[in-house]
Amino acid sequence: MADRALLLDLGGTVFLSGVELLGSLGAAHPAAAAVAARRGPLGTEPDPLWDTMIAEEITERDYWRRRSEEVGAALGRPGWPLQEFMHLLWGLSDDMVRPSAAAIVADARAAGIAVGALTNDLRAFHGDGAMSSHPLLSQLDVLVDGSDTGVLKPDPRAYAIAVERIGHPAEEIVFVDDMPWNIVPAKAAGMIALELDLSDPSEVFDRARAELGLAPAP
Known part of the structure; x- marks a missing residue:
């Protein structure tokens, strides 16, 4: 898709x-x-x-x-x-990226699917640290950081900025977040919004793959 x-x-x-x-x-x-x-x-x-x-x-x-x-x-x-x-x-983790997240980013890009991030605190929390310069970020087509825009989720304007920058209507966007209050306005904006459960974080990426038409992860 x-x-x-x-x-x-x-x-x-x-x-x-x-x-x-x-x-x-x-x-x-x-x-x-x-x-x-x-x-x-x-x-x-x-x-x-x-x-x-x-x-x-x-x-x-x-x-x-x-x-x-x-x-x-x-x-x-x-x-x-x-x-x-x-x-x-x-710094306590050798690899701070979830393997299931890295895999869906790679597979989505290979399928020609635009990939973006909508985050509140990348620069505010991490400055120029390892997360802010992680190689995975270079694979994103769009990075919307509330630290820079001044508009934080769950403000509806944050989602509107992301929609504009990723260049797809809201109803075509599969959005994944781990905080429930960020899911509600994403759904209100028309996105396919999926909540990550910290007790089983990989499960949400299986659902996101299905929504994107990607093959299940190995």
């Missing part, structure tokens, strides 16, 4: 989620183990801050800012900049 396009969130969708990477933080930095145990739906301890974010009482940026402060305090780094925390967190 080359008349369709693929639009992906980055952090948590293409790249591993911060809550997944927090699972490695406690082992690497035992002083932060108690903080790392509170990591959304994947933690061994309740995470009230995550629940507050899911209830849309705070933003995703607020969540990670608080986590950065907690980890910084545990490691004896008060006032730790958020980007330094993110660089530490993503």
Whole structure:
């Protein structure tokens, strides 16, 4: 279905989620183990801050800012900049890209399907770090970063910008994101919006492949 396009969130969708990477933080930095145990739906301890974010009482940026402060305090780094925390967190992984995400990007491009990303925080969270310069980003036809546009999901204008830049009507765009509040406005815009489940992240890419007319992953 080359008349369709693929639009992906980055952090948590293409790249591993911060809550997944927090699972490695406690082992690497035992002083932060108690903080790392509170990591959304994947933690061994309740995470009230995550629940507050899911209830849309705070933003995703607020969540990670608080986590950065907690980890910084545990490691004896008060006032730790958020980007330094993110660089530490993503540095815990040898390959920060989900294999199923890399595969669908490659297969979509081979099939002549436009591939773009709609993300809120690439530059704000990662600056010039490894995620911002990852080779996979060079495979995208379009990269819309709310850090640059100043318009963040779930604002409907963010989706309108992505639609304009990817050059396909909303109803032809298969959009994948890991946050429920980003899925709702994508559907309202007319996109085929699919939510990634952090407990089974590969499953959503199977559904996206079906929507795009791509063969199932091996």
